[in-house]
Amino acid sequence: MQGPAPLSAKLVETPFSGAPLHTATQERLVRPARNVLGSLRLPGDKSISHRYGMLAAFAEGVSRFTNFSTGADCASTLACMQALGASVRKLDDGAVEVTGVAGRVTPTSQPLDCGNSGSTMRMISGLLAPQEGTFTLVGDESLSRRPMERIRKPLEAMGARLTLTEGHAPITIQGGALKAIDYTTPVPSAQVKTCVLLAGLQTEGTTIVREALRTRDHSELALRAFGAVLTRNLESISIAGPQKLHAIEAAVPGDISSAAFFLAAASIFPGSSLVLDALGLNPTRAALLDVLTTLGAHIAVLDLEEKNAELVGTVQITALPDGLRSAEISGGLAAQLIDELPVLAAIAPYTAGGIRIRDARELRVKESDRIALVAKNLRAMGAEVEEFEDGLDVPGGQKLHGATIDSGGDHRIAMAFAVAALRAEGETLIQGSESAAISFPEFFDLLDMVADR
Numbered sequence: 001m002q003g004p005a006p007l008s009a010k011l012v013e014t015p016f017s018g019a020p021l022h023t024a025t026q027e028r029l030v031r032p033a034r035n036v037l038g039s040l041r042l043p044g045d046k047s048i049s050h051r052y053g054m055l056a057a058f059a060e061g062v063s064r065f066t067n068f069s070t071g072a073d074c075a076s077t078l079a080c081m082q083a084l085g086a087s088v089r090k091l092d093d094g095a096v097e098v099t100g101v102a103g104r105v106t107p108t109s110q111p112l113d114c115g116n117s118g119s120t121m122r123m124i125s126g127l128l129a130p131q132e133g134t135f136t137l138v139g140d141e142s143l144s145r146r147p148m149e150r151i152r153k154p155l156e157a158m159g160a161r162l163t164l165t166e167g168h169a170p171i172t173i174q175g176g177a178l179k180a181i182d183y184t185t186p187v188p189s190a191q192v193k194t195c196v197l198l199a200g201l202q203t204e205g206t207t208i209v210r211e212a213l214r215t216r217d218h219s220e221l222a223l224r225a226f227g228a229v230l231t232r233n234l235e236s237i238s239i240a241g242p243q244k245l246h247a248i249e250a251a252v253p254g255d256i257s258s259a260a261f262f263l264a265a266a267s268i269f270p271g272s273s274l275v276l277d278a279l280g281l282n283p284t285r286a287a288l289l290d291v292l293t294t295l296g297a298h299i300a301v302l303d304l305e306e307k308n309a310e311l312v313g314t315v316q317i318t319a320l321p322d323g324l325r326s327a328e329i330s331g332g333l334a335a336q337l338i339d340e341l342p343v344l345a346a347i348a349p350y351t352a353g354g355i356r357i358r359d360a361r362e363l364r365v366k367e368s369d370r371i372a373l374v375a376k377n378l379r380a381m382g383a384e385v386e387e388f389e390d391g392l393d394v395p396g397g398q399k400l401h402g403a404t405i406d407s408g409g410d411h412r413i414a415m416a417f418a419v420a421a422l423r424a425e426g427e428t429l430i431q432g433s434e435s436a437a438i439s440f441p442e443f444f445d446l447l448d449m450v451a452d453r
């Protein structure tokens with residue numbers, strides 16, 4: 001009997017890993033809708049899948065995951081871990097099986113291709129810095145522009161040697177035994193926090209990471225699920241190394257950042273009703289539900305359960321006939337909502353009082369300059385918008401018309417404007433629509449399913 005195909009073969013076949021994504025750009029026409037109705041179960045959370053994939057590949061034993069993210073970013077993490085000696089298979093039932101390297105990766109002279117994924121590059125650097133050998137990490141054009149000093153600093157403080165290219169990838173890591181540090185992250189970043197924790201996991205002594213604002217805590221929860229001991233209080237996490245990890249079996253909760261597009265779409269149509277089940281509702285990720293409630297949508301959370309310390313539940317959203325009010329997103333809230341800000345800004349013209357976003361400078365160094373692209377595309381659709389270094393003011397009470405959208409190859413920009421297009425007058429053409437597959441390959445098909453036209 002033939003066994004399941006190795007994932008590597010699938011990765012080579014997929015048009016979404018590495019270079020093809022940026023050479024074969026596609027366009028997608030989005031027609032207006034009258035309403036948003038239905039119920040969906042979304043693919044696995046990208047942040048959790050990265051961590052489960054990486055930790056399983058590093059652990060001892062065979063881990064198995066259902067509802068693993070279908071996005072190209074998580075495929076990049078799995079491909080890198082395969083190149084480092086882990087084995088990854090996609091089973092016939094869709095589950096992903098990962099056999100780990102039991103704490104010691106196989107050195108490789110081949111560059112590790114992180115594709116478009118900042119999470120892969122920053123987190124894997126922490127995993128590799130304490131390992132013997134020299135590792136090179138590369139990424140696509142967008143990832144090669146993104147700031148990497150933020151991981152070089154703590155890893156060098158621990159004793160690793162990292163060479164960057166003008167502050168960016170390609171990165172060369174000269175790995176070896178490190179020393180524990182007490183590190184305060186200068187900007188809120190779960191990726192940087194994870195990078196330091198993964199290095200601390202393998203390092204003699206207690207490594208402490210302090211953050212002014214608690215960023216998404218999937219790494220802390222996942223490390224514990226894989227058997228690591230760590231302690232945390234309101235502003236710090238401590239991990240005493242070295243520690244070993246064991247394999248786990250888990251169902252990955254649906255991705256709330258992908259759900260954001262559907263929740264936003266439902267919220268702009270009075271009379272809409274959408275149910276999303278098995279959705280990840282980790283409190284460090286769920287601020288969007290509060291903002292949508294403030295805006296005036298009605299949200300009910302049902303069947304809340306805990307799985308591997310992650311909260312999972314069903315979310316039901318109904319938009320009320322009065323429409324949406326206004327919101328101000330700044331300070332810690334902006335950091336917590338960083339991935340959801342593009343879609344909130346894109347629907348802001350449809351609110352009564354507008355949405356004001358500040359303290360979101362990080363948006364400029366994501367897969368694209370998201371502040372500039374949101375402003376450009378809102379203007380293309382006829383909206384008035386004011387751009388700031390760290391945010392945007394989008395007045396409410398505006399009508400949008402269909403336009404050609406420049407996604408900049410950024411998945412969240414492509415999806416955000418597909419949502420705005422649902423209530424615009426006329427059709428909208430999303431250029432670079434294939435970028436949705438970075439986090440959410442099923443996006444356009446699911447949007448067609450729930451958009452009532």
Ligand code: S3P
Nearest residue numbers: 047119188189190191192338339
């Ligand atoms: C992520 C953290 C955030 C987020 C990204 C995923 C993670 O980035 O924007 O999409 O999984 O840890 P930063 O760590 O740069 O804030």
